Amino acid sequence: MKAIHLYLLSGLTSLTLLSFNQSNANNKDQLTKNSVDMKFEKVALPYATDALEPVISKQTVELHYGKHHQAYIDNLNKLIVGTKFENADLETIVKESDGAIFNNAGQALNHNLYFTSFKKNGGGEPKGKLAEAINEQFGSFDKFKEEFNAAGVSLFGSGWVWLAKDKNGKLSILKESNAGNPLTSGLTPVLGFDVWEHSYYLDYQNRRADHLKGLWNIIDWDVVSARY
Numbered sequence: 224m225k226a227i228h229l230y231l232l233s234g235l236t237s238l239t240l241l242s243f244n245q246s247n248a249n250n251k252d253q254l255t256k257n258s259v260d261m262k263f264e265k266v267a268l269p270y271a272t273d274a275l276e277p278v279i280s281k282q283t284v285e286l287h288y289g290k291h292h293q294a295y296i297d298n299l300n301k302l303i304v305g306t307k308f309e310n311a312d313l314e315t316i317v318k319e320s321d322g323a324i325f326n327n328a329g330q331a332l333n334h335n336l337y338f339t340s341f342k343k344n345g346g347g348e349p350k351g352k353l354a355e356a357i358n359e360q361f362g363s364f365d366k367f368k369e370e371f372n373a374a375g376v377s378l379f380g381s382g383w384v385w386l387a388k389d390k391n392g393k394l395s396i397l398k399e400s401n402a403g404n405p406l407t408s409g410l411t412p413v414l415g416f417d418v419w420e421h422s423y424y425l426d427y428q429n430r431r432a433d434h435l436k437g438l439w440n441i442i443d444w445d446v447v448s449a450r451y
């Protein structure tokens with residue numbers, strides 16, 4: 224009954240789920256695991272694992288998306304059990320949590336945004352209102368890229384460089400350590416480059432600048448422009 228109650232609380236009333244739970248009603252560990260697994264999942268990868276080569280290798284996508292991102296999601300799902308964040312959405316958790324929950328929620332959200340920002344044969348330039356805002360704020364797309372790359376290269380240690388917008392649509396570039404996301408400053412993330420070494424070390428070793436330069440060739444500007 225406990226698991227049925229949990230599913231109902233989550234708004235999941237599928238008969239399939241209910242009968243699945245009933246059939247496992249005597250296995251408490253199994254029920255706990257399944258109810259936890261229902262909480263957050265990685266965003267689906269919108270391309271094949273080798274689609275971003277040579278900018279990001281298949282091996283890096285498999286490890287970064289398949290292992291690192293999965294670990295953040297799994298940790299988050301475990302950590303929120305029994306806390307006030309148990310039924311919260313990911314953005315709320317990122318805005319309101321701290322410590323280990325924040326670290327894993329931030330990375331779960333950051334990587335969902337990151338992995339959906341790319342496509343095979345991407346690149347080119349931003350579109351529509353985002354293009355206009357970039358030109359207004361930074362002078363040109365090339366100047367924006369230069370500033371964004373410089374922020375990524377100069378970020379000390381692990382973290383993220385973000386393009387973010389405020390409530391009036393004004394853009395800014397933010398350097399965030401570790402799991403940082405613009406949401407915690409009241410801003411909306413538009414584009415984030417991961418500068419943790421796990422995102423590039425297999426392909427570029429210490430050449431972070433080369434990696435950042437390459438990322439512009441795989442951006443899916445339809446997706447990214449729609450976030451603005």
Ligand code: MN
Pocket residue numbers: 287291334417419421422
């Ligand atoms: Mn990462």
